[in-house]
Amino acid sequence: xxxxxxxxxxxxxxxxxxxxxxxxxxxxxxxxxxxxxxxxxxxxxxxxxxxxxxxxxxxxxxxxxxxxxxxxxxxxxxxxxxxxxxxxxxxxxxxxxxxxxxxxxxxxxxxxxxxxxxxxxxxxxxxxxxxxxxxxxxxxxxxxxxxxxxxxxxxxxxxxxxxxxxxxxxxxxxxxxxxxxxxxxxxxxxxxxxxxxxxxxxxxxxxxxxxxxxxxxxxxxxxxxxxxxxxxxxxxxxxxxxxxxxxxxxxxxxxxxxxxxxxxxxxxxxxxxxxxxxxxxxxxxxxxxxxxxxxxxxxxxxx
Amino acid sequence: xxxxxxxxxxxxxxxxxxxxxxxxxxxxxxxxxxxxxxxxxxxxxxxxxxxxxxxxxxxxxxxxxxxxxxxxxxxxxxxxxxxxxxxxxxxxxxxxxxxxxxxxxxxxxxxxxxxxxxxxxxxxxxxxxxxxxxxxxxxxxxxxxxxxxxxxxxxxxxxxxxxxxxxxxxxxxxxxxxxxxxxxxxxxxxxxxxxxxxxxxxxxxxxxxxxxxxxxxxxxxxxxxxxxxxxxxxxxxxxxxxxxxxxxxxxxxxxxxxxxxxxxxxxxxxxxxxxxxxxxxxxxxxxxxxxxxxxxxxxxxxxxxxxxxxxxxxxxxxxxxxxxxxxxxxxxxxxxxx
Numbered sequence: 001x002x003x004x005x006x007x008x009x010x011x012x013x014x015x016x017x018x019x020x021x022x023x024x025x026x027x028x029x030x031x032x033x034x035x036x037x038x039x040x041x042x043x044x045x046x047x048x049x050x051x052x053x054x055x056x057x058x059x060x061x062x063x064x065x066x067x068x069x070x071x072x073x074x075x076x077x078x079x080x081x082x083x084x085x086x087x088x089x090x091x092x093x094x095x096x097x098x099x100x101x102x103x104x105x106x107x108x109x110x111x112x113x114x115x116x117x118x119x120x121x122x123x124x125x126x127x128x129x130x131x132x133x134x135x136x137x138x139x140x141x142x143x144x145x146x147x148x149x150x151x152x153x154x155x156x157x158x159x160x161x162x163x164x165x166x167x168x169x170x171x172x173x174x175x176x177x178x179x180x181x182x183x184x185x186x187x188x189x190x191x192x193x194x195x196x197x198x199x200x201x202x203x204x205x206x207x208x209x210x211x212x213x214x215x216x217x218x219x220x221x222x223x224x225x226x227x228x229x230x231x232x233x234x235x236x237x238x239x240x241x242x243x244x245x246x247x248x249x250x251x252x253x254x255x256x257x258x259x260x261x262x263x264x265x266x267x268x269x270x271x272x273x274x275x276x277x278x279x280x281x282x283x284x285x286x287x288x289x290x291x292x293x294x295x296x297x298x299x300x301x302x303x
Numbered sequence: 304x305x306x307x308x309x310x311x312x313x314x315x316x317x318x319x320x321x322x323x324x325x326x327x328x329x330x331x332x333x334x335x336x337x338x339x340x341x342x343x344x345x346x347x348x349x350x351x352x353x354x355x356x357x358x359x360x361x362x363x364x365x366x367x368x369x370x371x372x373x374x375x376x377x378x379x380x381x382x383x384x385x386x387x388x389x390x391x392x393x394x395x396x397x398x399x400x401x402x403x404x405x406x407x408x409x410x411x412x413x414x415x416x417x418x419x420x421x422x423x424x425x426x427x428x429x430x431x432x433x434x435x436x437x438x439x440x441x442x443x444x445x446x447x448x449x450x451x452x453x454x455x456x457x458x459x460x461x462x463x464x465x466x467x468x469x470x471x472x473x474x475x476x477x478x479x480x481x482x483x484x485x486x487x488x489x490x491x492x493x494x495x496x497x498x499x500x501x502x503x504x505x506x507x508x509x510x511x512x513x514x515x516x517x518x519x520x521x522x523x524x525x526x527x528x529x530x531x532x533x534x535x536x537x538x539x540x541x542x543x544x545x546x547x548x549x550x551x552x553x554x555x556x557x558x559x560x561x562x563x564x565x566x567x568x569x570x571x572x573x574x575x576x577x578x579x580x581x582x583x584x585x586x587x588x589x590x591x592x593x594x595x596x597x598x599x600x601x602x603x604x605x606x607x608x609x610x611x612x613x614x615x616x617x618x619x620x621x622x623x624x625x626x627x628x629x630x631x632x633x634x635x636x637x638x639x640x641x
Contacts, residue, residue: 036436142321145621146614147576150594154329157598157606234446238580241448242595257449261584264452265460272456275449283444290440 027295037291043284051104054097063090064098066249074267084269086259092269095251096277102252103233103281106167110232111225113171118178119221123209125179126186137183143176149238156244163252166245170235174228181224182217189216219296223289230285237278253278304629311625315618322614326607327371331364375611381604385597390608394590398612399483400470401582401589405574407509412516413567419517420524420563421551427529435521442518447577451511451584458507466504468586475500508585512577516570523566527559534558561632568624572617 014021031037055061059080069089077084083092125136143151148170155169189195195212203211239245240254248255253274260270338355339346346354355361359370374380380390423435459467470485471477475497478488486505489497531537532555540550582591590609597605 036440138317139321142318142325142614145318145322145572145617146325146610147572147579147617149576149579150610150613151325153579153594153598154326154606154610157601157603158329160601230444234444237446238448241446241580242583243599254446254448257446257452261452265456268456271449271452275446275453278446278449279441279444282446283440286440286444 030295031291034291034294036287037294040284040287040289040291043280044288047100047281047284048104050097051100054101058091058094058097060091060094061098063094064249064251074263074270077269083273084267086256086270087263092256092273095256096253096273099251099253099256099274099277100281102163102246102250103236103278106163106236107229107233107285109167110170110174110236111228114174114228114232115178115221115225117171118175119182119217121175122179122182123186123213123217126183127190127205127209127213129187133183136179140176140179143173144180146173148173149235152235152239153242153244156239161244161247163246163250166236166239170232170239174232177224177228178221181220185217185220186213189213223293223297226285226289226292230282230289233285234278234282307629308626311622315622318618319615322611322618323372323375324368326610327368329610330603330607331360331367331371380608380611383597383602383605385600385602385605390605393593393605394608394612395483397588397590397593400485400587401575401578401591403484403486404505404508404512404582404587404589405571405578407505408512408574409516409567409571411509412513412520412570415513416517416520417524417560417563420521421528421556421559423521423525424528424532425547425551432525435525439518439522442514445514447511447514448580448584450514451507451581454507454511455584465507466500468504468584470501470504470588471497472500472504508581508587511584512574512581515577516567516574519566519570520563524559524563527562528555531555531559557631561628564624564627564631568621571620572613575613575616 031041050057058064060067067088067090069085071089072081072085073087073089075081075085075089081091081093083096085091086095121136121140125133125140151173152166152169155172156165159165159169190213195208198208198212236245237252237254237257240252241258243255243258246252246255248259256274257271257278260267260272260274263270338351338358338360342351342354359367362370378391380394382389383393386393419435419438423432426432455467458464466472476494477485478492478494478497481488481491486498486501489495489501528551532551537550537555540554545554578587578589579591579595581587582589583595586592590612594606594609597603597609
């Protein structure tokens with residue numbers, strides 16, 4: 001009796017949204033057809049799980065906060081230390097696992113700020129057009145002309161090294177990609193009949209943008225955001241590797257590789273494992289983005 | 304075509320001006336005190352004031368900007384605190400090395416990426432296609448600096464096949480400069496041992512650097528090839544009994560190459576960004592390593608110099624791609640006018 005009551009709203013909801021549910025099922029089917037999309041999803045889920053559960057599953061949580069155990073420094077991978085230990089005896093497995101949460105924050109912040117700056121400018125450039133649109137696009141082109149990492153290097157150079165400054169710098173150079181993407185999409189949506197019809201019946205500009213244009217831009221934005229999570233993590237790791245990103249004792253993957261570099265080739269595990277985790281994470285987000293594109297935005301494949 | 308070139312050229316000038324605005328903003332507005340930055344981390348308060356007056360940093364921003372642009376137009380990019388040289392002469396010394404590295408890597412990327420893309424398109428959905436897909440996705444996801452380290456670990460340290468880093472072995476005297484490109488100069492001077500040594504040193508960094516570009520060139524070329532092979536004129540050519548090799552090589556490739564070319568231009572710029580990390584790993588004396596060493600020691604003007612140079616490079620590369628585009632596909636000339 002209770003169960004039936006509890007299920008009723010769900011059933012009613014399912015009935016009401018049957019077309020949506022059918023659509024989602026179709027999406028899931030297309031997505032699941034591709035082995036690489038599923039691999040991407042699995043990698044991303046594993047990464048999120050590790051980022052969430054990190055502090056509870058690592059054997060030596062204090063090792064990510066600058067603990068020193070010189071008695072067990074630079075030990076090879078073993079049952080006690082799966083990925084070995086570093087030069088102050090910290091467990092590398094612990095640091096790599098806890099680094100996932102840091103990387104997740106870095107990726108989220110950069111992608112979010114980049115999108116929040118880029119998407120509105122892209123819509124204005126595409127929808128309003130004219131001199132304003134041209135100006136926005138030219139500024140975007142200029143930003144895109146300098147490699148993001150170099151521009152970020154210049155900005156971090158001005159602000160000084162540190163994880164926050166690295167995130168600020170990368171966010172400042174991340175938005176142009178969104179402007180270009182959204183501007184193009186807005187231009188093509190704008191000329192479609194349903195938008196013209198909406199305008200013809202006197203719909204306000206803001207309403208057209210929020211109800212008609214923006215929802216149609218969401219698919220490519222989602223795809224790009226998924227890819228950017230990976231790319232942003234990679235770029236931040238690059239800054240960490242140079243020594244301008246996260247500073248010790250932060251368990252940041254790029255910085256760990258950079259420190260481990262001094263201990264090659266004998267103590268190879270120091271650099272090898274953090275790099276492997278960067279690779280798997282970025283690979284996951286890229287494959288997921290690829291899979292999402294096949295589902296959400298099949299026409300833009302290969303572009 | 305001439306009008307098209309002129310329009311592109313005007314756009315190039317405008318972009319360059321925009322780039323100057325950005326570097327000016329970063330160097331004069333972003334940091335709390337540019338005078339302190341220019342004077343270096345150990346400067347005393349009075350030294351900072353001297354620098355402030357010397358650089359005109361007490362003037363209004365518009366005056367400073369004008370000064371800045373004029374300085375750069377006359378080739379004055381400032382002075383490096385670390386090397387004690389002008390940034391201009393440093394860039395002149397290091398850029399040829401970067402140019403060699405990037406060009407070599409791009410040659411590998413195009414040389415492998417285009418044929419592999421064609422192969423994947425022709426053998427679509429077979430194991431060849433899947434394998435190239437794995438390579439292309441990995442190429443973008445793998446951190447270049449880590450890949451470099453692992454290649455060093457394996458090929459240089461464990462197996463001793465290739466040198467670990469640097470531009471030339473200690474035993475090799477660099478050739479007297481003609482073009483400043485080491486390999487070219489060594490060839491011109493007939494120093495064969497130097498050429499071989501330079502190649503050995505260049506191989507790992509080039510391979511490391513080419514990976515992301517190789518991946519996207521392959522991907523774009525594959526997609527375009529598949530699209531092109533579907534066109535009516537290809538079907539028609541097939542019906543006339545023209546061989547597959549001829550169809551792909553002669554009729555399809557030229558059309559498929561147009562978007563690939565754009566990707567090459569775009570990737571060239573990204574590669575210039577990538578050299579920053581790869582040069583750091585391989586101790587390659589180019590502008591990437593120069594920028595990183597400067598950034599780490601808070602030496603600011605060299606970084607701005609490198610930023611400008613890389614931006615200019617990218618713009619020039621795209622300018623050339625635009626021209627090639629206009630030549631390969633006349634329709635884009637009109638599109639550029641709209």
